[in-house]
Amino acid sequence: MANQIHEEGKFKYIEHGEGTPVVVLHGLMGGLSNFDGVTDFFPDKGYKILIPELPIYSMSLLKTNVKNFAKYVSEFIDHKGFEEVILLGNSLGGHIGLLCTKLYPEKVKALIITGSSGLYESAMGESYPKRGDYDYIQKKAENVFYDPAVATKEIVDEVYASVNDRNKLIRTLAIAKSAIRHNMAKDLPKMDTPTCIIWGKNDNVTPPEVATEFDELLPDSDLYWIDKCGHAAMMEHPDEFNKLLYAWLQKRNL
Numbered sequence: 001m002a003n004q005i006h007e008e009g010k011f012k013y014i015e016h017g018e019g020t021p022v023v024v025l026h027g028l029m030g031g032l033s034n035f036d037g038v039t040d041f042f043p044d045k046g047y048k049i050l051i052p053e054l055p056i057y058s059m060s061l062l063k064t065n066v067k068n069f070a071k072y073v074s075e076f077i078d079h080k081g082f083e084e085v086i087l088l089g090n091s092l093g094g095h096i097g098l099l100c101t102k103l104y105p106e107k108v109k110a111l112i113i114t115g116s117s118g119l120y121e122s123a124m125g126e127s128y129p130k131r132g133d134y135d136y137i138q139k140k141a142e143n144v145f146y147d148p149a150v151a152t153k154e155i156v157d158e159v160y161a162s163v164n165d166r167n168k169l170i171r172t173l174a175i176a177k178s179a180i181r182h183n184m185a186k187d188l189p190k191m192d193t194p195t196c197i198i199w200g201k202n203d204n205v206t207p208p209e210v211a212t213e214f215d216e217l218l219p220d221s222d223l224y225w226i227d228k229c230g231h232a233a234m235m236e237h238p239d240e241f242n243k244l245l246y247a248w249l250q251k252r253n254l
Contacts (some may be wrong), residue, residue, distance in 0.1 A: 003032060003039070005053070011076055015051040017043025020109075020254065021082050025073065027091030027115075027232075028175060029159050034090065037238025038245075045246060046146035047086075052076050054096070056175065057168050064171050064179035066092075070100040077107050086254060088112040088199050088245075089231055091205070092175065098184050103191050112196040112245060113214065115203055116183040116229040132158055145230040146202040180200040195221040196248045198241060199216045200229030222248060 003014045006174050014032055016039050024035050032051045054069055073096060077085055084107050089097035094116025101108040137160045142148035162168045166180050195218050199211035208225075215223040224244045234241045 001140070005032075008079065009253055010055075010152070011052060013049065013050055013076070014039070015050050017048045019046035019048050019109070021050060021080070021085045022046045023077065023085045023087050023149065024049060025087065025095050026051065026054060026091030026098050027089075028056060028172060029162065031158070032117070033228055034232060034235050035088075037242060038088070039229060041238075041242040041246070047249075048082065050076075054093070054101060056092075057171050059171075061170065061174060064174045066095055066175070066182045067247035069096045069104075069176075070103055071184075073097075073100045074104045074107060074109070077104075084109040084113065086110045086249075088114075089116060090114050090181065094118065095179055095182070095184070097187075098191075099182060102184070102187050102191055103198055108193055110194045110196070110249075110252065112198065112248075114233045115200065115206050115208075116197045116204065117179050118205050118215070119213055119217075123202075132222055137163060137208060141232075143204050144229050144232060145236050146200065147230075147236065150230075150232075150236055155160050185213075185217065189190060192219045193254070196254050197221055197223040197251075198233055198244055199223065199225055199235050200236065201227050202229055202232060203231045205231040241254070 005012050005014060025033060035051055042049050055072060059068060086109055087097040093115035097111055097113060098118050101111050138156045141156045141159050142150040145151055192235060196216050197211055201208055204216040211223055215221050226237050227238050229236050
């Protein structure tokens with residue numbers, strides 16, 4: 001699907017469909033296209049899919065942290081005139097979604113997380129990164145998926161370019177530190193927003209026990225597994241991801 005990017009003030013985003021708004025939050029290295037499966041499926045089911053481009057590399061360094069990204073999402077919800085939305089986040093996007101739900105619970109009707117950081121400290125990549133070593137970057141990118149072939153040359157090139165861009169590298173490390181500071185373990189038991197957790201059984205970045213811990217700590221969550229699947233379920237198994245998520249939304253009358 002061709003994605004037209006809307007630009008309004010400080011917001012850049014993709015929007016498809018009409019109906020219940022679902023705001024999708026990408027990860028640190030995740031492009032908007034990572035959610036093409038979601039964008040293709042849900043507009044036909046009565047949902048408006050919105051994917052804002054998070055200001056990961058464009059905020060001032062002092063403001064580059066998970067809390068300010070959560071604030072940005074809240075401002076985006078206000079900008080679009082929505083009273084409440086469903087949030088869907090992968091990896092760092094899941095963490096931002098969790099913090100946004102904690103800080104602005106009245107704006108979040110439901111939350112979906114997949115491969116989310118927020119509990120597990122090395123979720124951002126513990127040996128990150130070796131600049132200039134393309135083979136190393138390729139292995140790291142392949143490690144995100146169960147099937148290394150999903151890490152196309154295009155994806156590897158994009159990650160390689162990011163870690164060799166000094167501005168992006170400094171911000172990536174700032175975000176990693178911020179993610180560790182904003183560990184959500186103590187907050188989760190107080191967050192009663194309905195939450196769907198969809199996780200790859202073979203996630204090497206945020207291992208399966210992280211999903212189990214999220215499920216145990218959140219008061220109103222449902223956990224679903226996808227087999228032969230790594231850190232980005234919506235990319236690696238889009239059909240199964242959509243099926244699980246749609247069934248959950250129907251079950252919860254969302």
